[in-house]
Every structure is written in C-alpha cells, then in structure tokens.
Amino acid sequence: MDVVVVDPAPERGASRVAAGMLAPVTEVHYGEEALLALNLDSNRRYPGFVAELEACTGMSTGYRASGTLSVARDADDLAALDDLVRYQRGLGLEVERLGRRELRRLEPALAPGVRGGALVAGDHQVDPRRLVAALGEACRGRGVALLAVRASAVRSGAVTVEGGEIGATVEGDAVVVAAGCWSGRLDGFAPEAIPPVRPVKGQILRLRGRATPPLATRNIRGLDAYLVFREDGEVVVGATVEERGYDTGVTAGAVHDLLHAAVELVPEVGELALVETAAGLRPGTPDNAPLLGPTHLDGVVLATGHHRNGVLLAPATAAAVVELLATGTTPPAIAAFVPGRFERVPA
Numbered sequence: 227m228d229v230v231v232v233d234p235a236p237e238r239g240a241s242r243v244a245a246g247m248l249a250p251v252t253e254v255h256y257g258e259e260a261l262l263a264l265n266l267d268s269n270r271r272y273p274g275f276v277a278e279l280e281a282c283t284g285m286s287t288g289y290r291a292s293g294t295l296s297v298a299r300d301a302d303d304l305a306a307l308d309d310l311v312r313y314q315r316g317l318g319l320e321v322e323r324l325g326r327r328e329l330r331r332l333e334p335a336l337a338p339g340v341r342g343g344a345l346v347a348g349d350h351q352v353d354p355r356r357l358v359a360a361l362g363e364a365c366r367g368r369g370v371a372l373l374a375v376r377a378s379a380v381r382s383g384a385v386t387v388e389g390g391e392i393g394a395t396v397e398g399d400a401v402v403v404a405a406g407c408w409s410g411r412l413d414g415f416a417p418e419a420i421p422p423v424r425p426v427k428g429q430i431l432r433l434r435g436r437a438t439p440p441l442a443t444r445n446i447r448g449l450d451a452y453l454v455f456r457e458d459g460e461v462v463v464g465a466t467v468e469e470r471g472y473d474t475g476v477t478a479g480a481v482h483d484l485l486h487a488a489v490e491l492v493p494e495v496g497e498l499a500l501v502e503t504a505a506g507l508r509p510g511t512p513d514n515a516p517l518l519g520p521t522h523l524d525g526v527v528l529a530t531g532h533h534r535n536g537v538l539l540a541p542a543t544a545a546a547v548v549e550l551l552a553t554g555t556t557p558p559a560i561a562a563f564v565p566g567r568f569e570r571v572p573a
C-alpha cells in the first residue's frame with residue numbers, strides 16, 4: 227500500500243513521554259479479560275516487531291527482556307498483591323510470588339523494608355522514544371510520505387488538512403484515524419459516532435544514573451509508582467493518572483509524590499539526577515479498551531483509544547489494521563474493540 231502520514235508533530239504525543247512498560251500480566255485489571263488477550267498477543271509479537279524494525283533501520287528500540295517485579299511495602303500492599311496474584315493465576319498467567327529475601331536477592335537495590343513481591347518474567351520494556359524514532363526512519367526508508375500538517379476532518383476516501391503545499395485534501399482508498407486523545411476532535415463523524423476518546427493526564431519523571439551495573443535490572447512496580455531501568459542508565463518514574471482535560475502542566479505535588487514513592491521502593495534513586503519532568507495525555511475510552519476497526523464512514527478506520535497500553539499494543543494494532551485494510555474483514559482479535567460498541571442511536 228502507498229501510505230501518507232498526516233501529523234503536524236510526529237514523534238511527540240503520549241508516545242514520547244510513555245515509560246514503555248510492556249506489562250500485560252502485571253497491569254491486568256479485573257474485568258478486562260478481552261483486553262488482556264489482545265495485550266498478551268501484542269507482547270508476543272514484540273520481539274519479532276523490534277527485530278524487523280531494528281534490521282531495516284539499524285536503530286535500537288531499547289527493547290529489553292527485563293521482567294517486572296511488583297513490590298509490597300506493607301501489610302495492606304501485601305494483601306492487595308496476594309489478591310492480584312490469585313487473579314493472575316486464575317487466568318492461567320505466569321507469576322511467581324516472592325518473599326522479602328528472594329526479592330532482595332534478585333534486586334539488591336530494593337529498600338530493606340519491602341515485605342514481598344511477585345515476579346512476572348514475561349513483562350518487559352522498550353524505549354518509546356527510540357521506538358518512535360525507528361518507526362519514523364522505517365517509514366522514510368519505505369517511501370511513506372510524512373506530511374507535517376494538521377488534519378481537520380475525515381470522510382470516505384479523504385482527509386482535509388490545514389496548511390501545507392499539497393492542497394486541502396489528501397485522498398486514498400482508506401483513512402486510518404490514529405490521532406491519540408485528539409481523535410474525537412476531527413470533523414466528519416456523525417454525532418453518535420464521534421470517537422469517545424478523552425485525554426487522561428500522566429505526569430512522569432526521567433532520572434539518570436550509572437549504566438553499569440544498573441541500579442536494578444527489572445521493572446519495579448509499587449502501589450503508587452513504577453520504575454523502569456534502561457540499559458543506558460535512564461530511570462523512568464511514573465506516573466499519575468488524572469482527569470484534567472488537555473492540561474499538560476507539571477505540578478510540584480506530582481513530582482514530589484512520584485519521587486517519594488520511588489525512593490521508598492529504591493532508596494538510591496534519591497542520589498540520581500532528575501533530568502526531565504513531563505506530562506502526556508493517554509487516549510482514554512469509556513471502557514479503557516481501544517477503538518479498533520471500521521466506522522460508519524466507508525473506508526475510515528479507527529486505531530486509537532489505547533489508554534495505558536498504546537506502546538504495548540503497537541504491533542497487534544498494526545497487524546490488525548493492515549489485515550482489515552487488506553481483506554476488508556475485521557480480524558477476530560479486534561472484534562471486541564470495534565468502535566460501534568459505543569454508538570448511541572440518535573433519539
């Protein structure tokens with residue numbers, strides 16, 4: 227297929243600030259079993275996805291089979307963790323419950339007071355900034371046209387754009403709307419079919435420490451914060467979940483709370499350099515699951531609403547959208563996520 231990407235600020239958006247945890251099992255939520263299946267499928271696709279991307283660009287994506295440790299600091303945390311482990315096991319997921327000593331043997335940098343934890347050996351990480359840069363490079367290498375202009379409307383077979391030198395519309399056989407939390411702002415959808423995406427603010431910190439040996443190897447998840455340790459010494463501490471519209475301001479309170487929670491888990495984090503504070507907007511939906519599939523506009527497809535898991539879901543989303551465009555049939559993997567599930571019949 228010949229592809230044109232319309233985006234005024236590619237390589238930015240939520241994907242730029244995301245931590246890059248690929249954690250379908252650690253982050254499983256009660257009642258989200260359909261989403262879990264898609265998340266697991268995408269996680270399985272990751273090694274092949276990054277290998278292909280890295281081979282065709284020569285760029286690293288920072289993918290690392292790190293595993294993820296959930297950590298309990300007190301009795302309440304421990305009770306919540308045990309509930310989660312029971313739920314995970316009930317779903318047939320692989321998780322190993324660990325006592326304090328085993329935990330600190332695996333990650334000596336953990337605070338001495340941690341009470342227990344759970345290891346998910348199959349939940350990994352990628353560096354979203356490197357990943358998005360590699361995707362941009364791969365697009366350029368494959369002849370994808372990148373138009374740095376804003377889309378204002380969609381209709382069957384066309385996108386209306388603002389500015390640029392190529393005229394007011396970009397035409398094609400199909401249009402894929404993948405504008406993150408801004409996807410519902412495009413004109414052209416019937417009122418009852420406007421993509422129900424909303425911004426869910428997340429504040430997140432980047433710190434820098436030594437690369438070798440790293441402070442910790444595995445992603446560490448506490449109740450109030452998580453830490454992602456990269457091979458180059460970057461440590462990401464995330465993240466708040468806030469309903470604040472399109473506001474992307476960073477607040478002192480959030481920075482304080484995240485650092486406090488991180489230092490409680492891994493005291494040495496307090497010695498690192500704080501190099502970046504940022505806020506991004508997750509594309510949230512009413513049921514926290516993505517919007518993937520055809521719309522009432524012939525040939526207009528949605529690939530949005532990925533909320534907390536958009537980095538994880540990139541390969542499964544790409545595969546499903548390509549299959550849909552190539553065959554005209556909605557793949558079974560995304561049947562539960564078609565946009566029509568939210569459409570209200572007008573009175």
Ligand SMILES: Cc1cc2nc3c(=O)[nH]c(=O)nc-3n(C[C@H](O)[C@H](O)[C@H](O)COP(=O)(O)OP(=O)(O)OC[C@H]3O[C@@H](n4cnc5c(N)ncnc54)[C@H](O)[C@@H]3O)c2cc1C
Nearest residue numbers: 239240241244245246247377405406428506535536537538
């Ligand atoms: C703090 C934080 C931490 C996160 N951590 C993780 C994590 O660990 N793992 C994980 O899997 N996910 C994580 N996420 C979620 C993940 O970042 C998102 O689900 C994902 O980035 C969404 O990707 P997207 O491409 O749909 O949206 P975005 O990355 O927001 O991209 C949307 C794009 O649309 C463009 N656009 C907007 N309006 C228009 C328009 N009118 N015309 C043309 N283009 C337009 C924007 O310029 C932007 O480039 C996190 C998110 C946040 C905020």
